[in-house]
Amino acid sequence: MCLAIPAIVTALNADSSIATVDLSGVQKEVSTVLVDDVEIGDYLLIHVGFALHKLSEEEAQSTLALFEELDAMNAEEPVLPS
Amino acid sequence: MKYVNEFRNGDIAAKLARVIASEVNTDRNYRLMEFCGGHTHAIFRFGIQDLMPDNVNFIHGPGCPVCVLPKGRIDSAIKLLQEHDVILCTYADLIRVPASKQMSLLKAKADGADIRMVYSTQDALNIARQNPERQVVFFAIGFETTTPPTTVAIQQAKQQGLSNFSVFCNHLLTPPAMRHILQQDGDQSANIDGILGPSHVSTIIGSQAYNFCATEYHIPIVIAGFEPLDVMQSTLMLIRQLNNDSVTVENEYTRVVTPKGNRKAQALMQEVFELRPTFEWRGLGMMPDSALQIRDAYAEWNTEKRFDVESIVSSDVKNCLCPAILRGLNKPTDCTLFGTVCTPENPMGACMVSSEGSCAAYWSYGRFRQPGLRASQLEKSV
Numbered sequence: 075m076c077l078a079i080p081a082i083v084t085a086l087n088a089d090s091s092i093a094t095v096d097l098s099g100v101q102k103e104v105s106t107v108l109v110d111d112v113e114i115g116d117y118l119l120i121h122v123g124f125a126l127h128k129l130s131e132e133e134a135q136s137t138l139a140l141f142e143e144l145d146a147m148n149a150e151e152p153v154l155p156s
Numbered sequence: 157m158k159y160v161n162e163f164r165n166g167d168i169a170a171k172l173a174r175v176i177a178s179e180v181n182t183d184r185n186y187r188l189m190e191f192c193g194g195h196t197h198a199i200f201r202f203g204i205q206d207l208m209p210d211n212v213n214f215i216h217g218p219g220c221p222v223c224v225l226p227k228g229r230i231d232s233a234i235k236l237l238q239e240h241d242v243i244l245c246t247y248a249d250l251i252r253v254p255a256s257k258q259m260s261l262l263k264a265k266a267d268g269a270d271i272r273m274v275y276s277t278q279d280a281l282n283i284a285r286q287n288p289e290r291q292v293v294f295f296a297i298g299f300e301t302t303t304p305p306t307t308v309a310i311q312q313a314k315q316q317g318l319s320n321f322s323v324f325c326n327h328l329l330t331p332p333a334m335r336h337i338l339q340q341d342g343d344q345s346a347n348i349d350g351i352l353g354p355s356h357v358s359t360i361i362g363s364q365a366y367n368f369c370a371t372e373y374h375i376p377i378v379i380a381g382f383e384p385l386d387v388m389q390s391t392l393m394l395i396r397q398l399n400n401d402s403v404t405v406e407n408e409y410t411r412v413v414t415p416k417g418n419r420k421a422q423a424l425m426q427e428v429f430e431l432r433p434t435f436e437w438r439g440l441g442m443m444p445d446s447a448l449q450i451r452d453a454y455a456e457w458n459t460e461k462r463f464d465v466e467s468i469v470s471s472d473v474k475n476c477l478c479p480a481i482l483r484g485l486n487k488p489t490d491c492t493l494f495g496t497v498c499t500p501e502n503p504m505g506a507c508m509v510s511s512e513g514s515c516a517a518y519w520s521y522g523r524f525r526q527p528g529l530r531a532s533q534l535e536k537s538v
Contacts, residue, residue: 075193075220075221075222075247075249075297075298075299075301075302075510075512076192076193076194076219076298076299076301076302076354076355076356076357077194077356077382077512078301078355078356078359079157079160080157080158080159080160082158097157098157105276105278105305105308107308108304108305108308108418108420108421108424109418109420110420117158117159119356119359119412121301121302121305121356122247122275122276122277122302122305123275123276123277123278123279123305124276124304124305124308126301126304126356126359126360126412126418126421127359127412127413127418128412129159129411129412130410130411130412131411133410133411134159134162134411136410137386137389137408137410137411138162140389141165141168141171141172141385141389144168144171144172144175145171
């Protein structure tokens with residue numbers, strides 16, 4: 075029930091209270107009243123027709139960077155789970 | 157899909173599995189509760205349990221609003237339909253949940269009740285606008301993630317004077333349920349070592365809301381995203397905390413979760429809702445201050461006040477282990493009904509109905525596991 079998906083803003087209405095988002099090719103209008111300063115090109119977390127939060131590109135990259143560090147660790151101890 | 161595909165990469169999952177295997181301490185067990193049904197679903201759908209060493213076990217928590225909603229609330233909704241001929245708007249999740257006397261909202265609909273499945277509270281408001289001669293009730297359910305959209309709808313109804321719209325509020329709070337699980341002792345304790353914290357509930361309430369897990373109960377918690385790499389990375393972070401005897405609130409899901417959460421949504425919820433003195437959760441029983449009710453300033457849009465809804469107490473199906481499963485005491489495969497009389501097509505308990513329920517996850521992704529293997533893991537971990 076708490077599932078939510080990230081989608082990019084492709085258009086905004088006059089007062090920025092409704093955004094058109096693109097969900098892998100599907101265009102959908104969602105309410106942005108819960109999030110401030112939404113701009114075209116932002117990624118929003120969408121849940122039951124509402125944007126709950128903006129996605130932080132910087133934070134996403136820093137999480138992905140943690141995975142890059144795994145390469146170095148694996149080289150030290152290549153143990154597979156039995 | 158951006159921000160999804162990158163977090164489902166199989167090669168990185170294999171690397172994470174190797175790192176986890178190399179870091180676990182083989183002298184101990186790691187019983188980690190994933191609070192949310194969304195995590196349970198990810199663990200089974202992506203086969204994460206199978207990538208874990210034998211001594212790392214996921215214990216499934218009560219974070220599935222459909223699963224913990226007591227039958228009596230569905231009975232109340234059916235009564236509203238029968239006695240007041242309302243239009244009942246609901247998210248699809250609820251439509252097949254068993255009510256008393258082998259009823260469900262779907263069966264009530266087949267009997268002629270006017271039940272509409274909606275995607276958003278905005279759809280329910282539109283139905284109210286289009287049917288001014290009818291009473292339209294929105295069956296509101298969900299944790300903090302789903303509450304702000306309901307809040308907005310109630311405020312819009314007030315602003316627009318939409319007098320034929322009301323909300324049957326069943327919104328629940330996550331921290332009290334977590335507290336309840338952590339408070340149990342003896343044979344009622346799920347004996348958990350760490351918690352994978354909620355994803356999208358936390359976008360609203362923030363990671364600070366879980367400080368009590370560490371400070372009062374000395375259980376580490378990592379706020380985890382719902383994608384498989386998020387779950388695995390968070391598991392690794394929990395294992396590291398446990399290995400280092402560290403007990404803190406960590407946040408893996410930083411791309412949408414901040415320490416303070418969504419303040420705007422919190423303020424809206426505060427304006428429209430107040431704590432309900434007590435509310436019944438399936439499996440967890442009556443819990444004080446664990447759910448929300450609509451404030452008197454918005455009483456006109458409160459279904460329970462408008463129709464004088466009385467609470468109905470209903471008992472669960474005999475032998476259904478849902479209550480114990482929701483508290484992390486049993487696994488779905490321990491239930492004699494699982495996969496025999498209880499299947500998603502003919503569910504006996506809510507854990508099988510909800511796509512997020514543990515039983516549905518086991519049925520959909522895990523029912524062909526070797527039972528002996530799982531049993532031996534369970535014995536070792538208790």
